[in-house]
Amino acid sequence: MASLRPFTSQDASLRTRSHFLADALVLVAVAVIFWLLIRLSYGITEPFDQVSAPSTVSTDPANLPYYAARSLLRMFAALAVSTIFTFVYATAAARLRRAEKVLLPALDVLQSVPVLGFLSITLSVWLLLFPGTALGVEFASIFAIFTSQVWNMTFAFYQSLITQPRDLDEAARLLRLTKWQRFWKLDVPYGTIPLVWNGMMSFGGGWFFLIASEVISVNNRVYALPGIGSYVAAASQNEEIGRLLLAIAVMIVMVIGVNFFFWRPLTAWAERFRAGDTVTVEQQRSVVLDLLRRSVIPAIVTRALRPVGAGLERVTRPLGRADRPLRVNQARRRAGDVAFAVIVCGLIAFGLVRMLAYVNDHTGLEQFAVAAGLGMITFTRVLVLLIVGTLIWVPIGVWIGLSPKVTRFAQPIVQVLASFPANFLFPFVTLLLLQTGISLNIGGIFLMALGAQWYILFNVIAGAAAIPNDLREAAINLRLNRAQTWRYLYGPAIFASWVTGGITAAGGAWNASIVAEIVSYGDQTLTATGLGAYIAQSTAEGDFARTLVGVTVMSIFVVGLNRLLWRRLYGYAERRLSLT
Amino acid sequence: MxxxxxxxxxxxxxxxxxxxxxxxxxxxxxxxxxxxxxxxxxxxxxxxxxxxxxxxxxxxxxxxxxxxxxxxxxxxxxxxxxxxxxxxxxxxxxxxxxxxxxxxxxxxxxxxxxxxxxxxxxxxxxxxxxxxxxxxxxxxxxxxxxxxxxxxxxxxxxxxxxxxxxxxxxxxxxxxxxxxxxxxxxxxxxxxxxxxxxxxxxxxxxxxxxxxxxxxxxxxxxxxxxxxxxxxxxxxxxxxxxxxxxxxxxxxxxxxxxxGRDEKSAAERAATPGPLTHPLPDASVGGLAGLVEIVYAHGGQADLPDLADELSFQVDDLLPLVDAAQMLGLLEVEGAQAFLTETGRSWYTADILRSKEVFATLAVEHAPLVATIVKALQNSDGGALRDDFFRDLLRRGYNAEDTEKQLDIAIDWGRYGELFDYDANTGELVLSEVAAALTAMLIERDADSGS
Missing domain, CATH: 3.40.50.300 (P-loop containing nucleotide triphosphate hydrolases)
Incomplete structure (x- = not known):
């Protein structure tokens, strides 16, 4: 009978203890994080000399935890900067009529620009800004990660700002909220879910750039920052396979750890900002969040910070209310628009002329044609990658997505695979290529696919999981054979997801080509013909003009393909194949 | 006042x-x-x-x-x-x-x-x-x-x-x-x-x-x-x-x-009814049939507020149906009373094929947009036109949302009456045989009454 009485006094005391335990755990965790930050910041401000700066790091495994922590710190610093930038840029694009005309197209293009090509250009700026400390190189690396993840987040937040429900906007205006209050009570909460999810996706993609940006070669000089990426580079240089495997293990632990301690709780917490009644079937759960919720420390911190919030509300009051004037002076507005358009177009034209003149002086304008030709070669690689990736991963993705049991098991694995930086595996593939004698011209496709293909799988799984059960039952009931089921149900149902995955995979592949078309292991280097190799080579040689040409041409390829191909496919999918 | x-x-x-x-x-x-x-x-x-x-x-x-x-x-x-x-x-x-x-x-x-x-x-x-x-x-x-x-x-x-x-x-x-x-x-x-x-x-x-x-x-x-x-x-x-x-x-x-019709609309109505001055009320054929059935069951006459109450409808739900029935001549409305017309009675009591024919005739005669579409299709080569043609036409009087709405209603009515068919993939409206025969009949009747 005892089993029928679950609420015993013992149970009650357990509860209070777990409460205390939660507090203790949270306190310890906070203390450890602070200690780590202090410890790591020593290294960053170390004196630095451009000439004697290390071009490689030690591969002693004992250093690995410290390197990993440094890398992690860079990732989070970039995420913080990205978030702040997102708030400012997206709000300006959504709220300022004229700024929108410039910021939005810029955002659109910057989203698809190959970030890696810019690394060398920005490095010299950062070195100039922070002479004498390692901060310059550090910032260049953080900046690289920032540029890889920020656009996605900004675009998501901008989207949420302009799709705010009209009634919430009207309520905010009629309640006479100040601009500051509106931002924190409406804009940010409404955008939290897309921001967090896109932040998580971008963070996963950011690892790739972290690895690529810790060893920067520019002007025939190599700068190496202490980090897991430079560790891998050094191990690859020294042909130490055991240490490479060790670094991969550490990397996997890091990806999973960040997911467990940061993103999981964050996405679960963000659920409270879901608008409307829709209770998602699959509630996001997180042990860490449960622990934090059970602890009283967050509440104490919130209470302590409340006067700060109130003070900020008071200080920002002069910024005015979040309302639009009903009457505008049309003539004055139009004059302003014209002046604005003239200035912007003038600046762009001037910049273009100067850029072309610069390219002409330093390498010659015919380089654009050369780069375009190489671009076609790289484009072929991207195309092969997409076709092969689709043939392999779509059936597997549908199989996984259709079975909830397999999905639950496979989804986290695919997530880790998608955010695991593929450039960690490059040394192994290079070794394989060297031994088998396969040309990098073909092997490069495989290298690019290592990172990019997962997006196809990931999205197809989600698409297949979203196929309504009654449609599947109808297909069985109608006795459709396998080919017919694919033709009439699976194909149309997952098409939109496949397009989404395809855009991301193609974008990732273009970016990856910069590091995948030149690879080395030990002192042997393989080079493929392509635009990625062109950019990588010109960067290493410090040929700024050719880097510029390469990056520009690649951007044109990516943006053009998005416009001509992907958007149309997506529009078709939205129009004709939407399940709702 | x-x-x-x-x-x-x-x-x-x-x-x-x-x-x-x-x-x-x-x-x-x-x-x-x-x-x-x-x-x-x-x-x-x-x-x-x-x-x-x-x-x-x-x-x-x-x-x-x-x-x-x-x-x-x-x-x-x-x-x-x-x-x-x-x-x-x-x-x-x-x-x-x-x-x-x-x-x-x-x-x-x-x-x-x-x-x-x-x-x-x-x-x-x-x-x-x-x-x-x-x-x-x-x-x-x-x-x-x-x-x-x-x-x-x-x-x-x-x-x-x-x-x-x-x-x-x-x-x-x-x-x-x-x-x-x-x-x-x-x-x-x-x-x-x-x-x-x-x-x-x-x-x-x-x-x-x-x-x-x-x-x-x-x-x-x-x-x-x-x-x-x-x-x-x-x-x-x-x-x-x-x-x-x-x-x-x-x-x-x-x-x-x-x-009731107010003076403002009455002035508009004096002009020839067209798709821009006389929008189709937002009513499906099924809804119309339901309304007519209920009025029929009430002995051909019903008090609209009572009817709305009975169905726990809001005026917004009921009025478009009443307007549509009125437009097609299925019901007549006086004050708050609705009466079933002879046409309405014959539409309701006919068998399915016959009722489709009756509806087709009524739609061509009384629903301006349906009439316009049928006429335009007849005058076109092969009796087919893109929906964009009508969309452009409607945009002169409606916003984007209402344009789609009007087109949807007209297509619903036209399809039911088998006046024309619509292919959502190609966006093409194609004249049905029924429409051709029907117009021939109407022309004949006009000629008869003219002589």
């Missing part, structure tokens, strides 16, 4: 000659409100009553300073508005609560914006929450509450600001019948309290009974473009009894005004 007492009372919000138009898809302008003059006085409840598309919500938002009129002025206590109206608080149909704030925080939000110190704001919010019957729910999030409770939060959030004018945009139409009745009752008793700080209530509704129940004055809005069709003072003593003959008389009168 203002209520006699209105002249002596202070005017709170005045809108003079307000017009509102939006640019439509093809560059021409779309008129939503046309020369509307409204004054809201102290001490009255005003209802803005109209069908959907009459611009009643647009008018309310203009009075609230949320949207700017294209021409005309809106003043609050004599001062022209240039931004959200400082004397107004709004209750929304969708509640418009911040889902991430608790009930307490939602109610405090407006006070916070006004810079009320924390302690005082807390106290005021608690009082408002108590007053509106929400005590105990202070720490709940809106999604945990039922629709009725959420709308109470909406009321508390508006009333805690002690606004001069309480604006309500169909506040009860998202709630079930019992809940909305309950809330309406509480609103009336709040309004009757001498210490109620709000001086005027303005409610937008499409529910005639709700208007009669609450308002001192009902402004009936007509459509295309929105204009004030009539102003009806409701002088019934409170509390009002739905079953009293005077109440029913007021409801019937408003029904008649709402369904």
């Amino acid at each position: 203002a209520a006699p007492t209105a002249q002596t009372r202070t005017a709170l919000i005045e809108a003079e000659h307000v017009s509102k138009s939006f640019p439509s898809a093809d560059g021409s302008t779309l008129h939503v409100l046309d020369d509307v003059t409204v004054t809201l006085h102290e001490g009255e409840v005003v209802a803005l009553l109209g069908k959907s598309g009459s611009g009643k919500s647009t008018l309310l938002r203009t009075l609230a300073g949320l949207i700017a009129p294209t021409s005309g002025d809106v003043r609050y206590r004599g001062k022209a508005l240039n931004g959200a109206n400082p004397g107004a608080a709004m209750v929304f149909q969708s509640f418009a609560l911040m889902p991430w704030l608790t009930v307490q925080d939602n109610v405090e939000l407006g006070l916070r914006a006004a810079g009320v110190p924390e302690k005082e704001r807390h106290q005021l919010a608690l009082e408002a929450i108590d007053q509106i019957g929400l005590d105990g729910f202070e720490t709940a999030y809106p999604r945990e509450l039922s629709g009725g409770m959420r709308q109470r939060v909406g009321f508390a959030r508006a009333l805690v600001l002690q606004p001069d004018v309480l604006m309500m945009d169909e506040p009860f139409s998202a709630l079930d019948v019992l809940t909305s009745e309950n809330l309406r009752g509480e609103l009336i008793s709040l309004w009757a309290r001498p210490d109620f700080p709000t001086k005027c209530i303005c409610i937008v509704t499409h529910n005639i009974e709700e208007a009669v129940l609450l308002a001192d004055r009902v402004l009936v809005l007509g459509s295309n473009p929105g204009h004030i069709k009539a102003e009806v003072p409701i002088l019934l003593p409170r509390p009002r009894d739905r079953r009293s003959p005077t109440f029913e008389a007021a409801v019937d009168r408003l029904y008649a005004i709402l369904t």
Whole structure:
């Protein structure tokens, strides 16, 4: 009978203890994080000399935890900067009529620009800004990660700002909220879910750039920052396979750890900002969040910070209310628009002329044609990658997505695979290529696919999981054979997801080509013909003009393909194949 | 025609000659409100009553300073508005609560914006929450509450600001019948309290009974473009009894005004009916058949308010059906009474093939857009045209959304009557054989009557 009485006094005391335990755990965790930050910041401000700066790091495994922590710190610093930038840029694009005309197209293009090509250009700026400390190189690396993840987040937040429900906007205006209050009570909460999810996706993609940006070669000089990426580079240089495997293990632990301690709780917490009644079937759960919720420390911190919030509300009051004037002076507005358009177009034209003149002086304008030709070669690689990736991963993705049991098991694995930086595996593939004698011209496709293909799988799984059960039952009931089921149900149902995955995979592949078309292991280097190799080579040689040409041409390829191909496919999918 | 007492009372919000138009898809302008003059006085409840598309919500938002009129002025206590109206608080149909704030925080939000110190704001919010019957729910999030409770939060959030004018945009139409009745009752008793700080209530509704129940004055809005069709003072003593003959008389009168053709539209109707002047009412063939069936079951005659009540329909749901039935000559409407015509009877009693033929004839004769499409298809090579052709045509008179709506209705009617077929993939409208035969018959008949 005892089993029928679950609420015993013992149970009650357990509860209070777990409460205390939660507090203790949270306190310890906070203390450890602070200690780590202090410890790591020593290294960053170390004196630095451009000439004697290390071009490689030690591969002693004992250093690995410290390197990993440094890398992690860079990732989070970039995420913080990205978030702040997102708030400012997206709000300006959504709220300022004229700024929108410039910021939005810029955002659109910057989203698809190959970030890696810019690394060398920005490095010299950062070195100039922070002479004498390692901060310059550090910032260049953080900046690289920032540029890889920020656009996605900004675009998501901008989207949420302009799709705010009209009634919430009207309520905010009629309640006479100040601009500051509106931002924190409406804009940010409404955008939290897309921001967090896109932040998580971008963070996963950011690892790739972290690895690529810790060893920067520019002007025939190599700068190496202490980090897991430079560790891998050094191990690859020294042909130490055991240490490479060790670094991969550490990397996997890091990806999973960040997911467990940061993103999981964050996405679960963000659920409270879901608008409307829709209770998602699959509630996001997180042990860490449960622990934090059970602890009283967050509440104490919130209470302590409340006067700060109130003070900020008071200080920002002069910024005015979040309302639009009903009457505008049309003539004055139009004059302003014209002046604005003239200035912007003038600046762009001037910049273009100067850029072309610069390219002409330093390498010659015919380089654009050369780069375009190489671009076609790289484009072929991207195309092969997409076709092969689709043939392999779509059936597997549908199989996984259709079975909830397999999905639950496979989804986290695919997530880790998608955010695991593929450039960690490059040394192994290079070794394989060297031994088998396969040309990098073909092997490069495989290298690019290592990172990019997962997006196809990931999205197809989600698409297949979203196929309504009654449609599947109808297909069985109608006795459709396998080919017919694919033709009439699976194909149309997952098409939109496949397009989404395809855009991301193609974008990732273009970016990856910069590091995948030149690879080395030990002192042997393989080079493929392509635009990625062109950019990588010109960067290493410090040929700024050719880097510029390469990056520009690649951007044109990516943006053009998005416009001509992907958007149309997506529009078709939205129009004709939407399940709702 | 203002209520006699209105002249002596202070005017709170005045809108003079307000017009509102939006640019439509093809560059021409779309008129939503046309020369509307409204004054809201102290001490009255005003209802803005109209069908959907009459611009009643647009008018309310203009009075609230949320949207700017294209021409005309809106003043609050004599001062022209240039931004959200400082004397107004709004209750929304969708509640418009911040889902991430608790009930307490939602109610405090407006006070916070006004810079009320924390302690005082807390106290005021608690009082408002108590007053509106929400005590105990202070720490709940809106999604945990039922629709009725959420709308109470909406009321508390508006009333805690002690606004001069309480604006309500169909506040009860998202709630079930019992809940909305309950809330309406509480609103009336709040309004009757001498210490109620709000001086005027303005409610937008499409529910005639709700208007009669609450308002001192009902402004009936007509459509295309929105204009004030009539102003009806409701002088019934409170509390009002739905079953009293005077109440029913007021409801019937408003029904008649709402369904009747006003002079403005009559002038338009004098011109040849065309797809732009005579939009198809938003009614499906199935809905029409249902309505005709019910009237048939009532012995060929039905009282519309009773019918709506019986079906627990809102006027917005019923009126497009009545309009469509009237347009096609299936029903005749006098005041609030609907009569089944001979045509309607024969349509309903015919077998499926015959009824399709009858419907096809009626649609070609009476539904301007259907007639236009059939005629255009006949004059085209091969009897096929792209839908974009008609879309362009319709855009001259409708906004993008209404254009799609009109096209959808015409396609629904045309498909049912087997007049033309529509291929959604290619966007092509193709003439059916039936239509060809039918027009041949009509031409023959015209020739007969001509000779």
